[in-house]
Amino acid sequence: MSPDILDEAVELWFGPQHVSAHGWATKLTLVGDYIVECDPNAGYFHRSAEKCLEFRTFKQGSLILERLCMLEAFLAEYPYLSAVEQIAGLEVPERAKIMRTIMMEACRIHSLQFWWGQFSAELGMFTMTLWPWIDREYFLDAFEELTGSRHAAAYGTPGGVKYDFTEKSVKVLEHAIAHMESQMPKFKDMILHNPSFKVRTKGIGQYDVKQGLKWGLSGPNIRACGTPMDLRQDVNDPNLAYDMVDWEVPTFHSEDHPGESDAFDRMVQRFLEIEASVKIIRQLLPLVPDGPIVDPKARAKSNRLPAGEAYGRIEGTRGLASVWLKTTDKAQSPYRAKIRGPCLNSYYSLKHLVPGSKFADFIVIFGSLDPYPGWWDR
Amino acid sequence: MSGTAFARMIVNKYQEVEPKLLTDEKVDLVIPASLIRDVVHLIEESYPLIFPEIIMGLDLEDDKYEVIYIFWSRETNFLCQFRVLLEGATPVVDTISDIFPGMEWHERETCEMFGIDFKGHPDLRLLLLPDELEGKYPLRKRFKTDRSRLSESGLPQPKPRPPRGGDSQ
Numbered sequence: 098m099s100p101d102i103l104d105e106a107v108e109l110w111f112g113p114q115h116v117s118a119h120g121w122a123t124k125l126t127l128v129g130d131y132i133v134e135c136d137p138n139a140g141y142f143h144r145s146a147e148k149c150l151e152f153r154t155f156k157q158g159s160l161i162l163e164r165l166c167m168l169e170a171f172l173a174e175y176p177y178l179s180a181v182e183q184i185a186g187l188e189v190p191e192r193a194k195i196m197r198t199i200m201m202e203a204c205r206i207h208s209l210q211f212w213w214g215q216f217s218a219e220l221g222m223f224t225m226t227l228w229p230w231i232d233r234e235y236f237l238d239a240f241e242e243l244t245g246s247r248h249a250a251a252y253g254t255p256g257g258v259k260y261d262f263t264e265k266s267v268k269v270l271e272h273a274i275a276h277m278e279s280q281m282p283k284f285k286d287m288i289l290h291n292p293s294f295k296v297r298t299k300g301i302g303q304y305d306v307k308q309g310l311k312w313g314l315s316g317p318n319i320r321a322c323g324t325p326m327d328l329r330q331d332v333n334d335p336n337l338a339y340d341m342v343d344w345e346v347p348t349f350h351s352e353d354h355p356g357e358s359d360a361f362d363r364m365v366q367r368f369l370e371i372e373a374s375v376k377i378i379r380q381l382l383p384l385v386p387d388g389p390i391v392d393p394k395a396r397a398k399s400n401r402l403p404a405g406e407a408y409g410r411i412e413g414t415r416g417l418a419s420v421w422l423k424t425t426d427k428a429q430s431p432y433r434a435k436i437r438g439p440c441l442n443s444y445y446s447l448k449h450l451v452p453g454s455k456f457a458d459f460i461v462i463f464g465s466l467d468p469y470p471g472w473w474d475r
Numbered sequence: 476m477s478g479t480a481f482a483r484m485i486v487n488k489y490q491e492v493e494p495k496l497l498t499d500e501k502v503d504l505v506i507p508a509s510l511i512r513d514v515v516h517l518i519e520e521s522y523p524l525i526f527p528e529i530i531m532g533l534d535l536e537d538d539k540y541e542v543i544y545i546f547w548s549r550e551t552n553f554l555c556q557f558r559v560l561l562e563g564a565t566p567v568v569d570t571i572s573d574i575f576p577g578m579e580w581h582e583r584e585t586c587e588m589f590g591i592d593f594k595g596h597p598d599l600r601l602l603l604l605p606d607e608l609e610g611k612y613p614l615r616k617r618f619k620t621d622r623s624r625l626s627e628s629g630l631p632q633p634k635p636r637p638p639r640g641g642d643s644q
Contacts, residue, residue, distance in 0.1 A: 139580075139602050139603055140601070140602060140603040140604065140605070143603040143604070145613065147588075147614060148613055148614060148620065152620070306524070307523065307524065310524055310525070310526050310527075311527075311575055311576055311577060312576055312577040313526070313527055313528075313575070313577025313578065314577070315526065324524075326526070326549050331549055331552060332552065408545070408554070408556075417526075417528065419528060419529065421529060421531060421543070421545070423533065433533055433534070433614075435529060435531040435543075437528060437529050441580055441581070442577045442580075445577065445579065445580045446577070449576065473580075474603055475603075
């Protein structure tokens, strides 16, 4: 690029007041309609969660985790709980394991449906925004029936879960899933055969799996390249029930560019994720046994933990989330808790992914990676 | 190559590396600060599809710090944890953000939260903290978060509590 062109460059802030930029701001350098430099900025949403955790008891800690990403609250709290369970040596009862897994997958569906709406709005198609958001309400109803809260439900606790399934709550959940299944063909048609979706997303923001892993991308963003990287199947977590289910990791294999993914692939991938989650819940619901929902020793054991280190991980909706926890002997709160939010890396990768593309495609690339500011600002 | 085989290779190659935990699922190695780039290069060559998870700081008090690196290899399914021990008021370690670009922001965050300098890092501006924050390195243990720092924050002082039984006036 000759220096004369850069003389005409314009610096443009995308956010923090832009409607699509809910808690982030990116400085773009434009030449004409093309982006030559992208500088993502973080920190607009910072609530110092890691420092806060050092002053909260182990039971309170999961509530802070939940608020990092309200859309996947059931999943976000799990890495912390898992780390506490490992250090305290708690055994999660079978009933709690399965219930936990069911609610996590239900939460994943609702989170992906929210993403659908948001992404369509970013593409400028507002009809498609409202459809999944209507269906999502059924899942929120199920959460409300079970826990009394629609978003941050505080469902998990060290050693199990807090609220037991009732006949009615299972019924509401089943209704939500049945409704979701009835809507699937409509969405599939909309995604795969809608020309406006295709034009806006095909060939945009393309990377291969090796590059994606170097940037630290995970979850659907990597699975869209055809690599079945999924903690649910790769790592056998004894406190979850994924090993009881017969299912395959959803991956999307693109015919045009194998081993790579563009915005269209990632969009289809997120549709496949919903299908897989529905499959898991359908298989797990009849398996819920009778029994306690929390380890009877949890109350005594999770009050003060022995000294130790643990690393809890979960395959979240947006990628791999984890918590590294260190405790000192008989302390009531962690010595250090580090949170890995999957979106820190997806937001960072814009720096490499965006330059060279048109300004109008910027929000498409951003939306297709599904970043959520709470995860990177923490 | 399994996790234990990889860890043995590192320990045999670099005498200064001290193994803390060696199992097939998890490997934990203490690595001198001067060797971290070599070891990370080695893991990148041995596992082309390795996934970098975390770089984090840890304050062990009395000017001792640990930087912890976590990698995950999906093919052989093992977690690889490296620890680098640092001492002194201004700890320094080499950056690995040119080998794994995704770790650039993890290092940037560790730098602003713990005051650990990453030599060779392209961009060590503040990431999450506001520019006007007074007092440094919030995640160090000596950083106070009680009322004594309230005047720096610019927040109004809390009103003194009324005496018991309510105000007489």
